[in-house]
Amino acid sequence: MDIIAEVRRRHFVSKESISSIALSLRISRSTVRKHLKTEIAPVYQRQSQPFPKLGEFKAVLTQWLETEAQLPRNQRRTAMRLFEGLVDEGYMGAYDSVQRFVKQWKIDSKNTPSIKQAFVPLVFKPGDVCQFDWSQETVEIGGIEQIIKAAHFRLAFSRKMFVIAYPREAQEMVMDAHNKAFIFYGGVPLQMVYDNPKTIVDTVFVGKERKFNRRFMALANHYLFEPVACTPAAGWEKGQVENQVGNVREWLFTPRAKFATFDDLNRWLEKRCHELSSRKHPVLPSQTIAECFQQELPFLRQITAPFSGYIEHLLKVSSTCLVRIDRNQYSVPAQWAGQVVSVRVTAHDLNIVAEGKTIATHQRSFLRDQLICNPWHYLSVLEKKTGALRHGAPFQDWNLPESIRKVREKLLQQDKGDRAFVDLLLLTRDVGIDALETACELALESGVVSGSVVQNEVRRLVEPARLKTLNTSDNLQLTAEPQADCQRYDYLLGSHYVH
Structure with missing residues (x-):
């Protein structure tokens, strides 16, 4: 537009010739003549872009756009995906035509007055x-x-x-x-x-x-x-x-x-x-x-009993007495190694069931690659492999009672202390952990800590109490005391001796 104004000003005001203007502005004389006849800028591009190749596919593309406009934004196809869909339908044109059409359709749809959805007010009955x-x-x-x-x-x-x-x-x-x-x-x-x-x-x-x-x-x-x-x-x-x-x-x-x-x-x-x-x-x-x-x-309907909300998995127990759930490993009693068990996962716990009985329970972990072990599950393994007591993963952070932990530390410093401590752990099958804890406390108080001493204390704790006096009935009183008679022995010897 600036060059048009300059051409017209130099010719009509300054009376400069067409040839001089064309030479100085480096444009043709025909262009100068054209500018002298107009006051508006010429248009060199077409206002509406035709879609020659799109043609019959406009209806299909429009239908797709209208349908996908009702979907969430992350579920709508881009212009490229729409182009690929048209190619599958037989479209032979270029992507640019599809892109321009999609862009114009979105502009037109925004300018179209939207129809707001109408709703019916809802009424609910109590408990419905x-x-x-x-x-x-x-x-x-x-x-x-x-x-x-x-x-x-x-x-x-x-x-x-x-x-x-x-x-x-x-x-x-x-x-x-x-x-x-x-x-x-x-x-x-x-x-x-x-x-x-x-x-x-x-x-x-x-x-x-x-x-x-x-x-x-x-x-x-x-x-x-x-x-x-x-x-x-x-x-x-x-x-x-x-x-x-x-x-x-x-x-x-x-x-x-x-x-x-x-x-x-x-x-x-x-x-x-x-x-x-x-x-x-x-x-x-x-x-x-x-x-x-x-x-x-x-x-509201009354609750008779809560629902057992667990998800069940049938899993085979590994040779290391573990089952894997949700990228974590949980221990199972050693006698079930290599067998299939039912693992029931709840929102908070994990219960392992076999033969209709719960054989292990763990608190569920929501971290990843965790090893959740109950050391008592490996007691029968320790009976044969006592060396695992020092370096076995389940026994590294074993939360034992204080007295048992101290006895363990002292025994592991002694010769064959691993076997001695495992023998003490095996006693818990019969007497329980409380008796072993008390026996360890007594051994620590005495100042002498060894496997035999603790075992002796355990036996003293669990053996039945002896009666101090024996109450006898009057009917059991001895009426005639026996007399010592050595000749009776000779008589018995002679009468029963066989040559």
């Missing part, structure tokens, strides 16, 4: 519905910042909420959370409303039809509630608990919650849930949530 959801929060447990999962429950009538935290979102946590929530509420509602997580729903069919997880259905059948799954990406179907997730993050996790253990955190969360029930009910402002909950409580 409870909504469930998970949220991800950041807390400080034992001085370590970590991301946790919080399970949220909300009774739809009274708005009474319950929140409990776990290290992760797994199926055993889902079942444990339901056990804790129903105990907290004092009963079970008729329906439970969920999203479609894999811990609850195996397959999503058309509409509301779902294939629920077999283990989860065992939970539902135990408590006799009806599970209802929402339509995918339709969070408004359980809007109460969706709103609760945002509110709880502000009320309970901001600023960051700091506790020594998960148990401390969950006790505090339960207390806060009771305290927050003193707020006014959002629909019945004349009453508090706690008052509405008292009205709803009689309609």
